Amino acid sequence: MLKKIFVTALIFCVLTSVAFAADKKPKKSVWQPELLVGLFGNVTQVGLKVSAPCIMIDPASKKTLKKIPADKNFVVDFAQMKTAAVEIRPEKILLKDLHTTIDGRKYFGGVRVNKGKSSLTVINLAPVEEYLRGVVGEEMSPAYPLEALKAQAVAARSFAMKNRGRHEKDGYDICATTHCQVYEGFEDFDIVNKAVDETRGEVLTFKEKIADTNFHADSGGMTEAVADVWGTHISYLVPVKELLELTAPWTMKFSAKDFSSRFGDGFGDLKSIKLSKLTVGKGSGDRTSSGRVKSAQLVGTKKTLTVTGADLRRKFSLPSTLFDMKFSGGEVVFTGYGRGHGVGMSQQGAKSYAEKGWKYDKILMHYYSGTKLKKLY
Ligand SMILES: [Zn+2]
Known part of the structure; x- marks a missing residue:
């Protein structure tokens, strides 16, 4: 219903803008929405x-x-x-x-x-x-x-x-x-x-409606399903492979004390971390199909917590959720790849495909597979 209202509103906006433009009598070729x-x-x-x-x-x-x-x-x-x-x-x-x-x-x-x-x-x-x-x-x-x-x-x-x-x-x-x-x-x-x-x-459309064109800085090797980030499945925002893997590597370290303190007094001191090893494009119980962290288990002296990758990213300002996580020598070390949520087009990926000779429409169809390029005006 909301979608219907929105589409009606959008058509109305476009029509009123056209009407307004018509009042001013510009040449058709120069008309554009405001x-x-x-x-x-x-x-x-x-x-x-x-x-x-x-x-x-x-x-x-x-x-x-x-x-x-x-x-x-x-x-x-x-x-x-x-x-x-x-x-x-x-x-x-x-x-x-x-x-x-x-x-x-x-x-x-x-x-x-x-x-x-x-x-x-x-x-x-x-x-x-x-x-x-x-x-x-x-x-x-x-x-x-x-x-x-x-x-x-x-x-x-x-x-x-x-x-x-x-x-x-x-x-x-x-x-x-x-x-x-x-x-x-x-x-x-x-x-x-x-x-x-x-x-x-030119815009991208899906089933005659303008598509959601999320993008991010660098996927690190494979893009992410929108459903694994925001919960709603969209058929053209699913994981796709990149030309290059393990791009934009990053490392972040935290002392065990600092790490533990971010989970409150009830957690105690960190004893161990349970998270499967990262392989780009390989999902598992605790990783999404692109390899990003779905959740990790943190064992504390007072409590064991299951924390989502998104929560870890937020809490520690991590560049992405495509990472490995190790606890040793009193330190927690995150080793990851990519920057951003990973949904839709990777800008770094678009750059590498363009350098390979791909045209923009081919790049767009790679990241938003199933959409159509349409000229609105
Ligand atoms: Zn805004």
């Missing part, structure tokens, strides 16, 4: 500057409140705002060609300011393709090969389009942090721009 990206809140004023002449409108009535000249600093102030929100849009050029400086930082597109009970929420009004120019280089290194960056652009676009409205209660679509996708505004890397332009409008 995103409301929440930047920050809890302020009583925000300093702004636009790169071209703009109008300030009341988004509810669509009435123009005033004209804003280019390249002049101005302030939107809580005490002086008479409408529940204001939007600043270009007067003559397309939104994608406008840049807005918000509290000293440059962003693509315009701005929307929502007035709350006692403070303002500042939102970047960004066309999706421009937003991606800022996101792709934050989520993946611009030093990576073009085809890996193109795969990242499709994954990031799919995420943005699928999650429009995720922050509806906050008054915007998505936020600019790791909770959604990291976006720090204007960026201009040639290779990132190329990756975005060459995949314009």
